[in-house]
Amino acid sequence: MKKYLLLGGAIGAGLGLYSLFRNRPEVIEFKEALPSTEHQPLEATINEDVFLVASDGLPLALTFVRPAYRPVKAVVQIIHGILEHRQRYLHFAEFLAKNGFAVVISDNRGHGDSTDSEFPLGHMAELARMIQDQYEITRFIKTRFAGKPVYLYGHSFGSLLARNYLQKHDKEIEKLLLTGTVQYEKQAPLGCLIAKVANTFAGERSFSWILKKLSNFGEEDKSWLTSDADQLAKVYNDTRMIPGYDNRGVATIWEADRELKQLAHFNCQNPELPILSITGAEDCDITGGEKGLLDTENTLRAIGYRNVDMLDLPRMKHEVLNEVENEFVYQLIVDFFNVV
DSSP states (O other): OHHHHHHHHHHHHHHHHHHHHSOOOOOOOOOOOOOOOTTOOTTOEEEEEEEEEOTTSOEEEEEEEEESSSOOOOEEEEEOOTTOOGGGGHHHHHHHHHTTOEEEEEOOTTSTTOOOSSSOTTOOOOHHHHHHHHHHHHHHHHHHSTTOOEEEEEETHHHHHHHHHHHHHGGGOSEEEEESOOOOOTTHHHHHHHHHHHHHHTOTTSOOHHHHHHHTTTOSOOTTSOSOHHHHHHHHTOTTSOOOOOHHHHHHHHHHHHGGGOGGGOOOSOTTOOEEEEEETTOHHHHOHHHHHHHHHHHHHHHTOOOEEEEEETTOOSOGGGSTTHHHHHHHHHHHHHOO
């Protein structure tokens, strides 16, 4: 009996040791890996550079910026100002994309990458061709973003082109934003006449000193643009900015300003078009101050537009997008675009 008890104890001890030290691999469950979101912010944007060949053969350089993970509410078409280029608006475009808007920025012909042997830097076409470019961009946008509303935004000289765009194409857009809104200059007809004489006798590709003096383009002091020293430094160091325009380019700018008062040229097919102008109160030379802005508003209303708002912001200069308090301006614009 004792022998069996000893045997049972030995067996029990062996089983105990086996249970403690037996080989027991970890059980691994294989599951389908989920994509990591650590480096994929929901507000990321997608940027795409394309060329749109205009109806006269010039490749127009465009940049599309759109939200990566959100549906597109509307498409904002941006027209830049004098001497500059589309890349200066990328930061603002990415902000809009993060708020659900697609953005299309173009280089005006004779600027940035919208050039060829016929239209080198500083050589713009006549006003009608410049407007036709923007119309063709709008039509291109509507093929890429079918069914989405298009909002037009013009800054400075772009504000002139945007208002002239309204003459025949206001039904193509559902909102209009203006910044650095250029006033109507009473000497615009004289400027057009002098430009015509210069083009006739000196040639469109020449550089007339009197046109340059009248227009005051290419001045070295850029402090009128913004109060932000960092933004000013970027302007001074931007090699893509152009120094000025030939006779044809200057003539186009004067033509664009003169046309603001040619009320009979505006069809006004969209009288309820929402129009917002945002300017800096220290930008009086360009906007005309209170008097010039009132004239701009009255002109738009005389054409037939009923929904016009003018904001003149204190302590800001010409480029309100690049001011010290530009976040406030950004939000004003998003609020305007979000209003149904």
